[in-house]
Amino acid sequence: MEARHLRYALALAEHQHFGRAAKAVGIAQPPLSKQIAQLEGEVGARLFDRTARGVFPTAAGEAFLARARRALAEMEAAAGDAERAARGETGRLRLGFVGSALLELLPSVLNRFSRDHPHVRLQAAEMSTARGGRALLDGELDVCVGRGAPRGPGAREIVTVAVGRDRLVAVVGAAHPYAGQAAVSVGQLREQHLITASAEEEPATFARLRQAGGDGVFTHRGWTGARDVHTIMGLAACGLGVGLGPASMRAARRPDTWICDVTPGVVLPDLVMSFRADDASPVQAAFLAVTRDLCPHVGAALG
Amino acid sequence: MEARHLRYALALAEHQHFGRAAKAVGIAQPPLSKQIAQLEGEVGARLFDRTARGVFPTAAGEAFLARARRALAEMEAAAGDAERAARGETGRLRLGFVGSALLELLPSVLNRFSRDHPHVRLQAAEMSTARGGRALLDGELDVCVGRGAPRGPGAREIVTVAVGRDRLVAVVGAAHPYAGQAAVSVGQLREQHLITASAEEEPATFARLRQAGGDGVFTHRGWTGARDVHTIMGLAACGLGVGLGPASMRAARRPDTWICDVTPGVVLPDLVMSFRADDASPVQAAFLAVTRDLCPHVGAALG
DNA sequence: TCCGGCCATACCTGGCAGGTATCGGCAGCG
DNA sequence: CGCTGCCGATACCTGCCAGGTATGGCCGGA
Secondary structure, eight states: OOHHHHHHHHHHHHHSSHHHHHHHHTSOHHHHHHHHHHHHHHHTSOOEEEETTEEEEOHHHHHHHHHHHHHHHHHHHHHHHHHHHHTTSEEEEEEEEOGGGGTTHHHHHHHHHHHHOTEEEEEEEEOOHHHHHHHHHTTSOSEEEEESOOOSTTGGGEEEEEEEOOBEEEEEETTSTTTTOSEEEHHHHTTSOEEEEOTTTOHHHHHHHHHHHOTTGGGTTOEEEESSHHHHHHHHHTTSSEEEEEGGGGGGOOTTEEEEEEESOOBOOOEEEEEETTOOOHHHHHHHHHHHHHOTTOOOOOO | OOHHHHHHHHHHHHHSSHHHHHHHHTSOHHHHHHHHHHHHHHHTSOOEEEETTEEEEOHHHHHHHHHHHHHHHHHHHHHHHHHHHHTTSEEEEEEEEOGGGGTTHHHHHHHHHHHHOTEEEEEEEEOOHHHHHHHHHTTSOSEEEEESOOOSTTGGGEEEEEEEOOBEEEEEETTSTTTTOSEEEHHHHTTSOEEEEOTTTOHHHHHHHHHHHOTTGGGTTOEEEESSHHHHHHHHHTTSSEEEEEGGGGGGOOTTEEEEEEESOOBOOOEEEEEETTOOOHHHHHHHHHHHHHOTTOOOOOO
16 A cells, blocks of 8 residues: 555545546546555455445545545655754754853853754753763763863764863952952962862863863862862852862852952863764754854864 | 655664665665655655664654654554444444334344444434434434334435334233233223324324224323333323333333233334435444344335 | 436556666775 | 775666556436
């Protein structure tokens, strides 16, 4: 049985007349007769009663037609769904991101994306760069936004695009001696208890800090690893020490904290958007397009 | 797009390999490639990614396949439903019947029918012979069981089959003088207030009673028309007079009534099953078959 | 009884589904 | 770094069947 048979049967039921139904589907009457007969043979039941007053579906025909309508509707929907999916207008996007991406990048990107692609089911979860990279490789995420390209086994199957760059700033509680200062020097920071991203979860950021401060130096007065920028700011507000994080923290500065530059300037690892290389999903492409559109800093992969 | 394309796409998704998928659907590999390419062109989207490790559906392909599965399932169900409907195993049977049919005929027929054809939605309603005939002609019923063939305009489009025959019996309240008698004569009945089927709703029955008693005689002492046999028995139990009805009333005799034969015997119009002549529904045919099977009195139409 | 409408049948044809042969690309391997 | 084997795409052919035209058969109305 082919879709053709369903279309013909529906046309016949609608027009109750072989000649007109045939014209409606664009064929001559005899082929229609033959196709209907063939369909009836295949189904094993007479589907239409040919009477002098017209052609009418039998009970079996009514049962058949009801299903046939649904089958054809599904076929049309299949084509439509596939086309929309190909244009990235439907589907699912699972996004993992580090907390600092919520400060400047993601608000505009996600707003715009969900406006332009309302049929895409967007699942976004905050997570560290390391965990995001693992989730991406495990197929648990479609896109992940982190600090620095994800490392680890199979990292070459990940495509990364730089989407933002931040200088390092220091954040302290309102009562801290640095509060009110425009800048602190790296030398001063060596004397402080520092609050930074954790070495395991944010390896690129931590490595950059070690490099900036001289190997190991940033930790000799004590060191606290934090899960994300909000935790860094919160612990700094508690007076626990000096927090180190991206300049985009200024966008979410708490009133009970003070943020100052670090001299000489330290550039943090780029904020990077990562995809699986073997996943050319149109939804993902659409997401990247929106990101490129909104973010002038988007550049080539860092490797 | 044809059903063939859906089957091929599903096979390809299952085997992730053009050659094996082609073998699975019984064709060679090149035609499968061509058909898939044609499908992708028609849908306007690439549905499969051909990689070195195998063939995998794209996001658009996944969307398409989900619908395709449902479409094919609907097509199979269409054929199955139609075949079962043709065998009378599914569909709907709207049945109208006179109350007396519930005494002997319908209990066995409906039990057997609903057991043998569990997929048929059975809608049964008690109604007079006249109303059942009208409802049948109006297309509100598929089958009706009444006393005598339905009359009226267009009655020739109705096919009738006799399914039962009853003698006339008299029913009286326990306190009535006839209680305990084996029989009453037609002559005795002439002196009684009678409770019978109404002239408008049961024309055949009423005409037979008039014929048996002599024109008009049965009504000269007063007469009550009743909607059905249970009403006749109920009114008789109230001592309102002598009820006249089919012998099958004995099957549902109330303890507060007495039933006696009428002499000389009067044969009531046959219990008749009626169908629309232009409705050759298999459900209806199955219903008639069950009736014939269970009821030895089934005979030809009475006209 | 003739006529007109309608569906079925008979027969033909062209397009396309599906066949075989072969190419091109890629991955693994010596 | 070429060789080889595998796989999908392409090229080309063929046979079948969908669909065409012509016509027959049946039925209902005039």
